Amino acid sequence: MKKYITSMAALLISAAALAFAATQNWQIGTKYNITFSNADVSGIFKTFKGAIAFDEKNLDASKFDVSIDVTSINTGNGLQNQHAKSAEWFDAAKYPVITFKSKKITKTGAAYQVTGDLTIHGVTKEISFPFTFQNKGASGVFAASFTVNRLDYHIGKAGDVADALKLSISVPVDKK
Amino acid sequence: MIKRVLLLGIVAGVLAGAAALIYQKVYTASLGADFSAIAKPGGILLSCVIGCIIASLGYWVLHKMLKGKTDIVFNLLFAVLSFATIVPAFGAKLPLDAVSPELFPGLVIPMHFFPVLGWLVLRPIFLKSADTYVTAVNDK
Numbered sequence: 623m624k625k626y627i628t629s630m631a632a633l634l635i636s637a638a639a640l641a642f643a644a645t646q647n648w649q650i651g652t653k654y655n656i657t658f659s660n661a662d663v664s665g666i667f668k669t670f671k672g673a674i675a676f677d678e679k680n681l682d683a684s685k686f687d688v689s690i691d692v693t694s695i696n697t698g699n700g701l702q703n704q705h706a707k708s709a710e711w712f713d714a715a716k717y718p719v720i721t722f723k724s725k726k727i728t729k730t731g732a733a734y735q736v737t738g739d740l741t742i743h744g745v746t747k748e749i750s751f752p753f754t755f756q757n758k759g760a761s762g763v764f765a766a767s768f769t770v771n772r773l774d775y776h777i778g779k780a781g782d783v784a785d786a787l788k789l790s791i792s793v794p795v796d797k798k
Numbered sequence: 799m800i801k802r803v804l805l806l807g808i809v810a811g812v813l814a815g816a817a818a819l820i821y822q823k824v825y826t827a828s829l830g831a832d833f834s835a836i837a838k839p840g841g842i843l844l845s846c847v848i849g850c851i852i853a854s855l856g857y858w859v860l861h862k863m864l865k866g867k868t869d870i871v872f873n874l875l876f877a878v879l880s881f882a883t884i885v886p887a888f889g890a891k892l893p894l895d896a897v898s899p900e901l902f903p904g905l906v907i908p909m910h911f912f913p914v915l916g917w918l919v920l921r922p923i924f925l926k927s928a929d930t931y932v933t934a935v936n937d938k
Contacts (some may be wrong), residue, residue, distance in 0.1 A: 657894075666894045698891040700900025 645683040648674040648762065648795035655792040656690060662783035665706075665721075670700035674764070674795060675755065676727075676755065686724040693718060711778050717744045735778040736766075753791075764793045799925075800858050805918065806924035807854030811847030814916035818842045818909040831901040836892055842909065849913040873918065880914045 656667040672688030692714040695706050707714035724738035730752060737750040751768035767790045772778055819839055826832050851878055860875075861868040887906045892899045 653829075696894055696899065698896065698899055699889065700842075700902060701888060702891075703900060754896050 631723055633647065645675045645677045645680050645685075647798040648676060649798050650674065650688075651761075651794035651796060653794055655790070657790045658787050659790075660784040660787050663697060663702070663706075663787075665695060665702075667691065667694050669694035670793070674793075676764075678729075678755065681727045681729065681734070684724075684727045686722060686727075686738065688722050690720040691718065692720060709750075712743060716727045717742075742768070743777050745775045747774055761794065764791070764795065766791045799861070800901050802924050803854045803858050804851065806920055807851040808847060809924075810853075810916035810920045811850030811913065812843070813920065814850060814912035815843035815846035815910050817916070818846060821908060821912075822905065825905050827903055829904075831898045831905070833892075833896070833902055836896065836902070837885055837909075838905055846909075846913050846916070850917050853913065853917050874916050876917065883910045 630718035650671060654670050656670050658665060658667075667690045669691035670688065670693060671691075672686070674688070675688055676684040676686075692712045695703060695712070695714075697703055697706060706712055709716070721741045722734050722738055725748070726737040728735045728737075728756050733752050733754045735750055735752050737748065738748050742750045749768070749770070753764055753767055756763040756765070767788065769786050769788050772787050773780055773785050820840060822834065822837065822839070822842065826834065834909060856873050856875070857868065860872050864871055884903075884907045887903050887910065890902060890906075896902075
């Protein structure tokens with residue numbers, strides 16, 4: 623019996639390993655674009671990195687584990703940049719990165735839906751948003767656009783600027 | 799008098815523009831922050847010339863109204879307005895691909911004072927101190 627359990631466990635581990643190995647890993651290209659905007663503020667994050675494993679035929683094994691460097695924020699105005707990095711807003715000294723770790727990816731028509739944990743300003747919340755993947759063979763482009771409420775992440779005070787921030791993401795990738 | 803005042807504005811504007819362009823070159827070379835695509839040399843020169851011509855017209859209008867007190871009011875007004883123009887420079891929103899936008903005010907704010915400096919420095923050459931008084935007396 624013990625031998626049978628060991629064999630089954632080994633088989634399961636091997637199957638899981640094979641499934642993971644079968645998932646395509648992608649290298650994030652340099653021409654990515656991470657923008658945020660609402661009626662009052664807009665800007666970009668210049669530094670984005672992480673690991674992307676994505677296979678259109680194996681969504682269960684696909685995974686996003688990405689992060690944004692908060693200090694790379696650029697609103698186009700030096701004073702506004704400093705303000706955004708201050709303790710009142712992103713508090714970049716204490717919370718230098720914004721992270722997103724996917725938990726589930728599903729197909730929705732021609733696009734996909736990802737659910738995962740978004741951590742901003744030390745606050746982690748589960749969010750879901752749609753994204754597309756333009757497969758070009760050896761390369762591809764992930765694109766997503768969704769809205770987050772900054773007050774959910776304790777960023778700034780209510781009423782200073784609009785609460786909802788639209789995030790637009792475009793990430794070119796190359797096969798590893 | 800209007801011809802001399804306008805000529806003063808043009809010459810002071812060109813001088814201020816030249817000083818601003820030299821300052822831009824030195825700023826870019828020393829700090830490595832190149833904003834020449836945003837603050838274009840032609841635009842800098844034109845702004846300085848237009849600013850000084852407007853100042854000259856303002857001086858002429860003030861002279862018509864205030865006579866002997868023109869210099870006191872004009873110098874104060876020109877200096878205050880020059881200070882006021884730096885506010886938009888702090889709030890300027892640059893293209894998002896611009897590197898180090900925090901260095902932009904350091905480039906353009908000193909430039910906002912070049913026209914007033916140029917105009918006041920050249921003023922004694924184009925308008926003798928007595929001119930205002932003499933013209934004022936003649937106007938009476």
